[in-house]
Every structure is written in C-alpha cells, then in structure tokens.
Amino acid sequence: MKIEVNDQLVSKLQNLALIELSPNEKERIKKDISNILDFFDKLNELDLSSIEPLFHPISTGKLRKDEIQQPLSLDDALKNVKRKENGYIIGPATYGE
Amino acid sequence: MVSKMILETVEKLRSGDLDVDEYVEKTYEKLYRIENKIKAFITIRDKEEVKREVKEKIKLNGRLSGILIAVKDNISTKGIRTTCASKMLEDYIPPYDATVIEKLKKEGAVILGKTNMDEFAMGSTTETSYFGSTRNPWDLERTPGGSSGGSGAALAAGIVDIALGSDTGGSIRAPAAFNGVFGLKPSYGTVSRFGLVAYANSLEQIGPMAKNAEDLSILYSIISGDDPRDATTISLAPEKIENAELKRVKMGVLKDIVDASDKAVVSVFNNALNKLSSEGVEIEETKLGYTEYVLPAYYIIAMAEASSNLARFDGVRYGYSKYGEGSWRETFAKNRGEGFGIEVKRRILLGSFILSAGYYEEFYIKALKVRRLIKESLDNLLTKYDVIVSPTMPILPPKIGEVIDDPIKMYAMDLNTVIANLAGIPALSQPAGLYNNLPVGLQLMGKYLSDYYLMALSSKIEKVLNLYDLTANIS
Numbered sequence: 001m002k003i004e005v006n007d008q009l010v011s012k013l014q015n016l017a018l019i020e021l022s023p024n025e026k027e028r029i030k031k032d033i034s035n036i037l038d039f040f041d042k043l044n045e046l047d048l049s050s051i052e053p054l055f056h057p058i059s060t061g062k063l064r065k066d067e068i069q070q071p072l073s074l075d076d077a078l079k080n081v082k083r084k085e086n087g088y089i090i091g092p093a094t095y096g097e
Numbered sequence: 098m099v100s101k102m103i104l105e106t107v108e109k110l111r112s113g114d115l116d117v118d119e120y121v122e123k124t125y126e127k128l129y130r131i132e133n134k135i136k137a138f139i140t141i142r143d144k145e146e147v148k149r150e151v152k153e154k155i156k157l158n159g160r161l162s163g164i165l166i167a168v169k170d171n172i173s174t175k176g177i178r179t180t181c182a183s184k185m186l187e188d189y190i191p192p193y194d195a196t197v198i199e200k201l202k203k204e205g206a207v208i209l210g211k212t213n214m215d216e217f218a219m220g221s222t223t224e225t226s227y228f229g230s231t232r233n234p235w236d237l238e239r240t241p242g243g244s245s246g247g248s249g250a251a252l253a254a255g256i257v258d259i260a261l262g263s264d265t266g267g268s269i270r271a272p273a274a275f276n277g278v279f280g281l282k283p284s285y286g287t288v289s290r291f292g293l294v295a296y297a298n299s300l301e302q303i304g305p306m307a308k309n310a311e312d313l314s315i316l317y318s319i320i321s322g323d324d325p326r327d328a329t330t331i332s333l334a335p336e337k338i339e340n341a342e343l344k345r346v347k348m349g350v351l352k353d354i355v356d357a358s359d360k361a362v363v364s365v366f367n368n369a370l371n372k373l374s375s376e377g378v379e380i381e382e383t384k385l386g387y388t389e390y391v392l393p394a395y396y397i398i399a400m401a402e403a404s405s406n407l408a409r410f411d412g413v414r415y416g417y418s419k420y421g422e423g424s425w426r427e428t429f430a431k432n433r434g435e436g437f438g439i440e441v442k443r444r445i446l447l448g449s450f451i452l453s454a455g456y457y458e459e460f461y462i463k464a465l466k467v468r469r470l471i472k473e474s475l476d477n478l479l480t481k482y483d484v485i486v487s488p489t490m491p492i493l494p495p496k497i498g499e500v501i502d503d504p505i506k507m508y509a510m511d512l513n514t515v516i517a518n519l520a521g522i523p524a525l526s527q528p529a530g531l532y533n534n535l536p537v538g539l540q541l542m543g544k545y546l547s548d549y550y551l552m553a554l555s556s557k558i559e560k561v562l563n564l565y566d567l568t569a570n571i572s
Contacts, residue, residue: 028439
C-alpha cells in the first residue's frame with residue numbers, strides 16, 4: 001500500500017502528536033516519513049495471516065501489594081514545575097477552544 | 098590471570114593502599130585532560146563533593162565501596178540533573194533515584210557524572226544529543242556508537258571502570274563494540290526500569306558496561322532483581338554461573354547477519370572465531386531468517402511505543418515550558434515542537450501515524466507478528482546451540498556526520514542487535530579484535546535468563562583473544 005505523504009497528512013500527524021513543526025522541519029519530515037514508510041512497506045511481502053502478534057517478550061505481569069508507602073513530599077513533587085501556586089500546578093487553559 | 102579491576106580497587110581503597118584523594122584526583126585529572134576532546138559527559142559532579150562521598154562510602158562494607166561510576170543520562174539520579182540529552186529536560190532534576198541507582202548506592206558506588214547519549218536514546222551514534230556529539234576515543238573523527246555513547250567513550254578513555262547504559266535496540270552493545278569494551282543487554286525483566294526515562298518499554302533494559310567480563314558480571318549482579326515498582330520485572334533470577342568451559346560449546350554463527358556486514362568487520366570476526374575453534378568451541382553456520390523484515394518490524398514497534406511514552410512531556414509538570422498561555426493544545430504543541438530534536442519528532446510523528454485508525458493493523462500488528470516469527474526462530478536456534486554469535490555491528494564506527502542525515506542508513510546499523518530486544522533474550526558485546534586500530538565487537542546471544550552463562554563464557558573468550566581492559570590512546 002503506497003501512502004502519499006502530503007502536507008495534509010503531516011498536519012494531521014502534528015495534531016495527533018501535539019508537535020508544532022517549523023516550515024523547514026515540515027518539508028524535511030515529509031520526505032523522511034515517505035522514505036521510512038516505504039521501508040516499512042517491506043512487511044507486506046509476508047503472509048502473516050496465521051501468526052499471532054507478540055506484544056511483549058514476557059507474558060507474566062504482576063501487581064504490587066496494596067500497601068501504604070511514603071510518597072514524594074509535595075515540595076519534592078513540584079520541584080520541577082515552572083508555574084505553580086500554593087501547592088498547585090498552573091496549567092494552560094482547557095476551555096474556550 | 099583473572100582481571101578483577103573493580104574488586105581490586107575496592108580492596109585497595111579499603112586497605113589504604115590506594116589513597117582516596119589520589120584516586121579521585123587522578124580520575125578528575127584524566128577527565129579534565131580528555132573530556133574536551135571526547136565530550137562523554139553531560140553533567141560532571143563537583144570534585145570535592147565526590148571526594149567526600151567516596152570517603153564516606155569506603156567505610157561501608159559494600160561490594161563497590163568508593164568506586165566511581167558513569168551513568169547514562171536517561172537514568173534518574175536524585176538531585177543530579179537528568180536530561181536525556183534533550184532540550185526538553187535540560188534543567189530537570191529528579192526528586193528520586195532509579196531502582197538501579199538505589200542498589201548501586203547501597204553497595205557503595207559513587208556517581209562521577211551523567212553521560213552523553215542520543216536524545217531520549219533515539220539514535221545509534223550519540224549525534225542526536227542536544228549537547229553535541231561524543232567522539233570515539235579510538236579515533237576522534239568517528240562516533241562512539243549509541244545511544245549509550247558517552248558511557249562507552251568514558252570507559253574506552255579510561256576515565257571509569259564501570260558504567261550504566263540502556264539498550265532498546267543495541268544502545269549498550271553498539272557503543273561497547275565501537276569503543277572496545279564490554280556491554281550486556283540483560284534478559285528482559287531482570288533489571289528494573291523504574292526511574293529509566295521510557296522510550297520503548299517492551300524492548301528496553303538498563304544494563305552494565307565495563308572493561309572486562311568479570312566486572313560486567315559484578316555490576317549486573319548488583320543492578321538486577323525483582324522490583325515491586327516495575328511490574329515487568331520477574332521474580333525468577335537468572336542462575337548464577339561463575340565458570341564456563343569453552344570446550345565443546347556449541348556456537349551457532351548467524352550467516353545471514355554476517356553476510357550483511359562489512360568485509361573489515363567480518364575479517365576480524367572470523368579471526369576471533371578461528372581462535373575459539375582451536376580452543377575446542379564447536380562452530381557451525383546457521384541462519385536467523387527474516388533478516389529483511391527485522392528492521393522495519395523493530396522500528397515500527399519502537400516508534401509506536403515512543404509516541405505513547407513521550408506524550409508525557411508537555412512542559413507543565415516539568416521540562417521545557419517556554420509557552421504557558423493559550424489553549425492547552427497550542428501550549429503543548431509549541432513546547433514539544435521546540436523542546437524535542439528532529440529525530441525524536443520524526444519517531445513520535447511516525448509512531449502516532451502507525452497507531453492511528455486504519456494503520457494500526459497495517460503496520461503495528463504486522464510488526465508484532467514478525468516479532469513473534471523472529472522470537473520463534475531464535476528460541477529454536479537456542480535449542481540447538483549454547484550460544485548464537487555474530488558481529489555486534491555490521492560496520493566499523495562511522496565518521497561523525499556520515500549517517501546522521503539519512504535515517505534509513507542510521508537504522509540499518511541496528512540489524513544485528515535489535516533481534517535480542519524483540520525476543521527479550523540476553524545479548525553481550527565484547528571486543529573481537531581491532532581493524533586499523535578501530536575496535537570490532539563480537540556479539541553473544543543466549544537463552545532467556547542465561548545472562549551469567551554468557552558472561553562466564555565471555556570471560557573465557559576474553560582470555561583466549563587476549564582482549565580486555567583496553568584503553569584507547571588519545572592523542
């Protein structure tokens with residue numbers, strides 16, 4: 001399946017990934033994505049219909065015990081926050097879009 | 098006969114044969130002299146602070162009491178900047194230690210600094226680092242490999258004897274090979290990823306790097322183990338094997354991988370195999386199969402996981418946050434657009450594409466099916482052979498700038514190494530020899546949880562090849 005990598009697709013990906021690209025980057029990435037997708041296309045040569053996907057190399061998952069532990073202090077947890085107020089993180093607006 | 102560099106240093110520090118001031122001063126002297134040429138570190142700790150810590154730690158009865166270690170900069174270190182070589186985390190200081198760091202500190206190790214790497218471990222040459230490329234101590238015009246290139250270069254330059262790296266598709270083994278040192282990508286689930294900044298969870302492990310197999314094994318024994326904070330660690334520990342015999346070891350050579358490697362690399366590799374053969378190793382050619390599909394499958398999986406993992410970097414709780422006004426979508430997109438470098442953006446965008454409606458089945462699921470085929474092929478080969486070998490890297494260390502502008506060319510470097518990550522099996526790289534004074538790596542892959550066996554075997558091989566404790570001569 002040949003996928004056409006055009007401006008529209010790159011814009012869609014910018015939205016999905018929440019990454020703003022400069023005009024120069026857009027051109028460069030458009031070309032790269034096209035080349036890399038051609039490279040990925042190789043997999044279509046194989047008949048994989050009877051094969052089960054392998055998501056993870058080990059099948060055992062586990063849960064830790066539900067015990068109270070000492071978490072990071074509020075001060076420590078917020079140490080790398082640039083915008084904060086009274087122990088809260090100030091985030092960008094999430095309404096009015 | 099047996100080299101045990103770190104244990105000897107611990108003993109000397111403890112007995113006073115090696116003066117603490119002298120040990121630390123000499124290390125920093127070397128660091129100051131060489132670092133501006135190789136740029137192995139992103140952050141170097143204050144000398145006096147390190148000296149004080151070494152003095153405290155030698156009073157402990159730890160296995161690494163007082164030993165200086167270099168740590169890759171994607172492993173969280175409490176109070177020490179951890180950047181992942183990204184503008185995004187340029188000033189990020191973790192409020193906690195990764196589990197492997199807690200374990201090392203308990204045994205008395207002291208962090209010297211944080212090493213350079215490809216940004217978020219995405220690269221094979223350490224050239225995608227926001228802080229600039231590390232250079233290979235064997236040839237300053239060449240890359241040290243990546244992504245753990247700073248750790249590899251620090252070892253090859255003789256600044257430290259042990260280092261930590263992380264390996265998602267060869268990021269420990271590539272720099273081990275290109276720098277003439279030892280590196281282990283452990284069996285998946287044997288080393289905690291708690292505190293490792295995630296790139297592709299189902300593929301990566303933190304692992305040890307050292308200048309001989311014995312030190313590698315000591316470091317692995319300290320950092321490995323079950324961890325309640327990482328649900329993918331396993332409670333079953335690899336069997337401790339201290340000694341392996343070379344005689345009658347069944348070694349399968351991956352012919353299809355060898356054939357895809359450069360002549361120079363193959364000549365050194367074959368030379369090493371001939372020496373092993375005369376020690377009684379039974380060497381046979383075999384095939385992995387699917388070699389043309391390995392890299393597409395690996396990169397689809399890695400990019401898909403990366404796009405999900407790196408969604409957390411929005412500049413709100415930590416990280417690059419020049420923009421704070423406007424809607425959340427705009428703010429995140431601008432911070433991420435400026436905070437990430439080009440290779441990271443490429444992988445996140447492609448990962449988002451791969452996981453998007455309509456393409457998930459077309460790319461992601463197909464890649465996971467190929468992953469199963471590769472794992473089955475390796476599992477099958479490992480019922481016939483004790484160990485599978487190949488050159489670690491298909492090429493000699495590339496020159497700075499040689500592969501960086503062509504993603505496909507860069508990805509092609511990873512063919513020999515990614516297969517172990519796809520299957521979760523352990524893989525080790527050790528020096529096979531030199532070609533025009535450039536190191537070539539020998540890769541050993543073994544059954545799941547055969548980590549100690551691989552290292553015991555590696556210890557025998559290093560003696561036969563007489564290649565261990567190598568230090569580059571930096572002009």
